[in-house]
Amino acid sequence: xxxxxxxxxxxxxxxxxxxxxxxxxxxxxxxxxxxxxxxxxxxxxxxxxxxxxxxxxxxxxxxxxxxxxxxxxxxxx
Numbered sequence: 889x890x891x892x893x894x895x896x897x898x899x900x901x902x903x904x905x906x907x908x909x910x911x912x913x914x915x916x917x918x919x920x921x922x923x924x925x926x927x928x929x930x931x932x933x934x935x936x937x938x939x940x941x942x943x944x945x946x947x948x949x950x951x952x953x954x955x956x957x958x959x960x961x962x963x964x965x
Contacts (some may be wrong), residue, residue, distance in 0.1 A: 916965070923963030924956050931955020 935951025936944060 920960065920964035921935020923959040928952045928956035
């Protein structure tokens with residue numbers, strides 16, 4: 889699921905190409921933010937599916953943090 893969301897995010901940011909450096913910088917920033925937020929959302933959903941009871945909250949928190957980090961590392965340069 890995470891791979892599908894990240895692939896979709898990368899595909900959408902790739903559609904926003906321009907030769908103008910200002911537009912490229914803005915698109916890159918958008919892609920970075922979108923990937924970080926998307927990764928956090930997917931990570932939270934995966935963590936929610938894994939944990940149960942009090943462990944669910946911990947699994948969600950770890951999923952959100954890990955997904956956000958992974959999304960950020962993949963899209964931000």
